[in-house]
Amino acid sequence: MSDESFEPTVIGFTCNWCSYRAADLAGTARVKYPPNIRLIRLMCSGRLDPTFVLKAFSSGADGVLITGCHPGECHYLEQNFKALRRFHLLRRTLQGLGLEPERVKLVWASAAEGVKLAHEIASFVEEIRALGPLHWGGNGSNQSAVISGQSTAHAFKEVPA
Amino acid sequence: MTQDNGNSQDVQERIGVYVCHCGTNIAGTVDVQQVAEWAATRLKRRGVVIGRDYKFMCSSLGQELIENDIKELGLTRVVVAACSPHLHEATFRNACQRAGLNPYLCELVSIREQVSWVHTDKVAATVKSQAVVSGGVERVLRHEPLEPLRVPIHPATLVVGGGIAGIQSALEIADAGYRVYLVEREPSIGGHMAQFDKTFPTLDCSACILTPRMVQAGAHPNITLLTYSEVEKVDGYVGNFVVTIRKKARKINEELCTGCGICQEKCPVKIIDDVYEAGLGYRKIVYTPFPQAVPKFPVMDVENCTYFKKGTCKACEKFCPTNAIDFNQQDEVFSVEVGNIVLATGYDLFDARRVTNYGYGRLPNVFTSLEFERLSNAAGPTNGSIVLRDGKTVPKAVGIIHCVGSRDRNFNNYCSTICCMQGLKFAHLVHERTGATVYNFYIDMRTAYKAYDEFYQRVLEEGTLFVRGKVAEVTDVPRIKDEEGHLIIQCEDTLAGKQRRIPVDMVILSIGLQPRADAKETAKKFGLSCSADGWFIEKHPKLDPVATMTEGVYIAGCAQGPKDIPSSVAQGAAAAARVLGKIQQREMALEPVRASINQDQCSGCRICNNLCPFNAILFHDDRMVSEINPALCQGCGTCVAACPAGAISGTAFSNEQIMAQIEGLMLLNVGEEITL
Secondary structure, three states: OOOOOOOOOEEEEEEOOOHHHHHHHHHHOOOOOOOOEEEEEEOOHHHOOHHHHHHHHHOOOOEEEEEEOOOOOEOOEOHHHHHHHHHHHHHHHHHHHOOOHHHEEEEEOOOOOHHHHHHHHHHHHHHHHHHOOOOOOOOHHHOHHHHHOOOOHHHHHHOOO | OOOOOOOOOOOOOOEEEEEEOOOOOOOOOOOHHHHHHHHHHHOHHHOEEEEEEEOOOOOHHHHHHHHHHHHHHOOOEEEEEEOOHHHHHHHHHHHHHHOOOOHHHEEEEEOHHHHHOOOOOHHHHHHHHHHHHHHHHHHHHOOOOOOOEEEEOOOOEEEEOOOHHHHHHHHHHHHOOOOEEEEEOOOOOOHHHHHOOEEOOOOEEHHHHHHHHHHHHHHOOOEEEEEOEEEEEEEEEOOEEEEEEEEOOOOEOOOOOOOOOHHHHHOOOEEEEOOOOOOOEEEEOEEOOOOOOOOOOOEEOHHHOHHHHHOOOOHHHHHOOOOOEOOOOOOEEEEEEEOEEEEOOOEEEOOHHHOHHHOOOOOOOEEEHHHHHHHHOOOOOOOOOOOOOOOOOOOOEEEEEEEEOOOOOOOOOOOOOOHHHHHHHHHHHHHHHHOOEEEEEEOOOOOOOOOHHHHHHHHHHOOOEEEEOOEEEEEOOOOOHHHOOOEEEEEEEOOOOEEEEEEEOEEEEEEOEEEOOOHHHHHHHHOOOEOOOOOEOOOEOOOEOOEOOOOOEEEOHHHOOOOOHHHHHHHHHHHHHHHHHHHHHOEEEEOOOOEEEOOOOOOOOOOHHHOOOOOOEEEEOOOOEEEEOOOOOOOOOHHHHHOOOOOEEEOOOOHHHHHHHHHHHOOOOOOOOOOO
């Protein structure tokens, strides 16, 4: 599905208290991960409006990684559970839109889990690489890829129109 | 999206982009000059008027560079590409403020922790840095000038928990001249420390050092002591809490009672005291838990009182010389206003019955550490003689088992911190008072802190025997004649490399500490969170150990995690210092990261109402709209994301800002050529 030169672009949403600090820790510890991810800091994974994810896709991202505190460790008590709820709904919605739901992933990472976050980023980039480019946003010439169903044929099968 | 994404209109803002080398930390992987030049040329139409790179942006010279540009070039926005905002966001915000620019119009984007330190490919790292800068530029364009929220601080403080940590905290604040409400749910303050006999490593008598503090707290003109009371509800926010307290009916009129104790003496019913005497002694129905109790007023155990059960007796009332007994007294519920709260709610002991193979509750001569404290206490049920459950036999051999319920995957993973020293203290006391042979069974001996290891050496020299290994079983089933009539401790001696069976007369389980059974409820009441183990979580494990994520609520003592008396006292004092600092400021500034509801757009659907764990969202029944109390709002933004009408907006993290940042970040695709 993917051509060899394909380098996916991934947007990552992080929580100010845990996963952003995990990213800081990965940096301080010099743990390497692919440069395909670009992180955005939110105060909490509960702040993640699902439209942010759609916006990322429509702006040309091939995958979106959502990260937050482990369940029970939210700095705002329980807001990561709300993120979890929205995540499941969002994946169903994406499937309905004809997108592979695997293009969105939710990962819990505490402030101490820099290595874990780096590994999760690396494996998610590979998962997206395997899925191939999304071509949802970006240049007009590629925009029809989803619509024509070429790169996401199986998604169409899963969700009959 | 290599072009400027259709945003061809020029923007009004004047943005400065500053790219830090951080020595070679960033410049070693990222072509910083390229990034700065790229921003100045390619992002010109997005308002960037200057792009600079500098060796150390955080140095005073680097900051001056920004300050001068703000003044000379009339910058209205600043983007700094450097390290994590958790490190230097405040530095650059302050620089902007000094130059007359609102500090919230500065955005720090991380190209060190998130780029140069984690990537190796120079080209890819440079492209990513450009994307990150572009994201920052788009975001900062949507920033608004913000002012910190200012709220007044009420000078009174609520301290919950009258153990040593709470007492210390209350005394420090009261001594500084401010009102303290000290709430304790038991009839007396003192906490667990009041039950102990000796304290390690100095072997001071626990009561001798504690009771003067209790008396001081009880008599302090600035301390309102509310024992036999519980916090029912907490409303409000930092500086302005309204706390509802239930003062349970003691059935004693405190104004008339002199604490003479005649009612206790005359009460004809005796029951086992499961709380203070750990089930080893008795108490009356009208009782003070121990002679030095503060306050001196007794309480009536209504559940077990003959009068309340059968309607007759009233012996206490007949003999009370001041007519202080009041069978009709009801609970009092009232509220107090405070500016800050210290939670020092302490711990529960691990239930030794859960480790069934140690036989506690089944084998009579297996004791818990608390039971042993009461046994060896001169004021305890045996007047301090260490005897078996029969009340007379002095043990000839005693086994002390460490880490019961702690450092054990089946129970609690954590180390309870105090049990090693407690076990050593018991070994010393048994040795001193009975001359018995003492065995300590330990996994690792943990005797950190001042004079602790010296105490260990002393106990070693006294002849206590140490067996390293986790005890498998305590049994009363003998295999050989010598074991008959004894408890046998089956254990692997990992130093000798063999299994051992050691017959003893008494086993003491050095049980661990665990969070209060109702810690989760308490946490919810006060807006705190608990760790996976159930302890209250501090704001920062190293640098902010007594503050919490809820402004104005502090934690001290074992509520935060297992700790010994000196650490509990230190935390109590530390929390007091933090509270006093707040009171002295009279008002405080809160980060303006807050959500607010546009009243015109709100449809009154109330979806947001249940999402807020801080109860910051009020619903106005009359106008059918919701409103957010900015002082209660912690800025998580969950309601912003949930509002179907888009009526809620979050400052510093608005939809527009995040959307713009996404667009900016996607300006360059991965693998794209760098173009100038």
